[in-house]
Amino acid sequence: MALLVDSRLLMRRVRDLRCLTPRRHRVKEKWAATRTKHPPTSLALQHFDATYSIQLGKLWPSVRVALLSERKYGALLNNFSHDAVLAGLEAQGCRDFTSDTDTEAQTSEVSTEEESSCVSMKKSGADGQQLPPLQLSPHIKCSVFPRADIARFKPARPDMCGLLGYYLMDAASVLPCLALGVQEGHNVLDLCAAPGGKTLALLQTQCIGFLCVNDSSVSRTLRLKKVLHSYVPKQFLNDEKLRITSFDGTKWGEIERDTFDRVLVDVPCTTDRHSLMEDDNNIFSKNRTGERRKLPQLQLELLLAGIEAACPGGEIVYSTCTLSQTQNLSVVEQAIYLAREQHGINLQVSHTHTLNHISEILWFFGT
Numbered sequence: 001m002a003l004l005v006d007s008r009l010l011m012r013r014v015r016d017l018r019c020l021t022p023r024r025h026r027v028k029e030k031w032a033a034t035r036t037k038h039p040p041t042s043l044a045l046q047h048f049d050a051t052y053s054i055q056l057g058k059l060w061p062s063v064r065v066a067l068l069s070e071r072k073y074g075a076l077l078n079n080f081s082h083d084a085v086l087a088g089l090e091a092q093g094c095r096d097f098t099s100d101t102d103t104e105a106q107t108s109e110v111s112t113e114e115e116s117s118c119v120s121m122k123k124s125g126a127d128g129q130q131l132p133p134l135q136l137s138p139h140i141k142c143s144v145f146p147r148a149d150i151a152r153f154k155p156a157r158p159d160m161c162g163l164l165g166y167y168l169m170d171a172a173s174v175l176p177c178l179a180l181g182v183q184e185g186h187n188v189l190d191l192c193a194a195p196g197g198k199t200l201a202l203l204q205t206q207c208i209g210f211l212c213v214n215d216s217s218v219s220r221t222l223r224l225k226k227v228l229h230s231y232v233p234k235q236f237l238n239d240e241k242l243r244i245t246s247f248d249g250t251k252w253g254e255i256e257r258d259t260f261d262r263v264l265v266d267v268p269c270t271t272d273r274h275s276l277m278e279d280d281n282n283i284f285s286k287n288r289t290g291e292r293r294k295l296p297q298l299q300l301e302l303l304l305a306g307i308e309a310a311c312p313g314g315e316i317v318y319s320t321c322t323l324s325q326t327q328n329l330s331v332v333e334q335a336i337y338l339a340r341e342q343h344g345i346n347l348q349v350s351h352t353h354t355l356n357h358i359s360e361i362l363w364f365f366g367t
């Protein structure tokens with residue numbers, strides 16, 4: 001893996017040198033002259049080196065290598081498809097990691113390549129009951145190629161009804177959906193839902209009573225609608241089962257309080273891997289510095305809104321795809337404090353209780 005990173009860095013260095021070499025064509029020269037000296041991906045790496053080396057200590061070098069390595073996808077199986085997708089993927093050597101409990105080799109593969117974080121919490125009901133053990137949905141399945149196999153999935157094909165067989169996403173992105181522990185007839189809110197990978201995973205449980213899907217970005221909500229129509233039969237997308245909105249999620253507490261059995265708060269964050277790999281749409285671009293600095297506050301407001309939206313006894317899962325303690329633990333701690341002080345809401349954090357069940361599947365590093 002180290003070799004892979006070295007060769008990437010080498011390629012980047014060669015590209016940089018090429019840019020500095022004088023060119024005959026004026027257009028190229030101009031491009032080289034205006035080329036940013038500090039691309040956002042380099043700024044992201046500098047930032048992570050500074051913060052994560054302190055936060056993660058000795059673990060940081062290996063996590064750094066994983067973050068800079070080729071991304072490894074999981075294929076979320078679409079139970080609505082008529083094709084025998086799982087069998088097809090198994091024939092290619094893939095395994096469903098959500099039902100794989102004794103494959104240490106495979107679990108470490110997934111864990112070192114992902115940087116997601118999720119914490120679940122329960123809003124205390126009048127009865128103040130202890131948390132029941134988490135029941136993972138057996139219907140959320142995600143296939144991955146085995147350890148050291150970086151084969152790519154073929155594009156999913158439509159079945160006879162035009163529905164695609166699987167959706168490619170980071171394997172760890174399935175975790176928040178499992179951790180939500182959706183049960184039969186639950187009223188569920190997905191507060192920041194676009195482009196819809198986790199919504200799709202939640203729908204795989206096929207037991208949700210009503211699903212409310214929201215994302216403040218209208219363009220991303222349109223993408224989400226396209227995703228749903230490519231994977232889910234129309235009868236599951238009617239007004240009685242699903243509502244799609246584009247509200248500012250931070251205001252949800254003013255719209256619908258004490259309503260949902262389960263709330264997923266999958267917030268915008270520094271998306272660490274993307275920030276290291278892609279200069280386009282990168283939160284570390286100089287012109288997005290303000291937006292980046294405001295992320296923890298936005299995350300806090302979204303989580304508080306999600307907490308307010310949950311019914312007494314309801315559960316909330318907060319998830320990000322960053323390793324940042326400022327965007328994970330600190331946000332959760334502040335939200336718990338403010339929920340109690342400002343809204344009189346008590347929360348039980350079920351981080352450990354969630355991990356105890358899922359840790360057989362993925363490796364976790366607690367911060």
Ligand SMILES: C[S@@+](CC[C@H](N)C(=O)[O-])C[C@H]1O[C@@H](n2cnc3c(N)ncnc32)[C@H](O)[C@@H]1O
Nearest residue numbers: 192193194195196197198216217248249266268
């Ligand atoms: C990490 S992405 C969500 C990914 C999605 N859950 C999935 O699995 O495909 C975060 C989303 O939050 C949305 N967002 C940002 N600010 C928001 C707000 N104030 N209210 C609701 N959504 C917001 C962004 O548009 C973005 O789509």
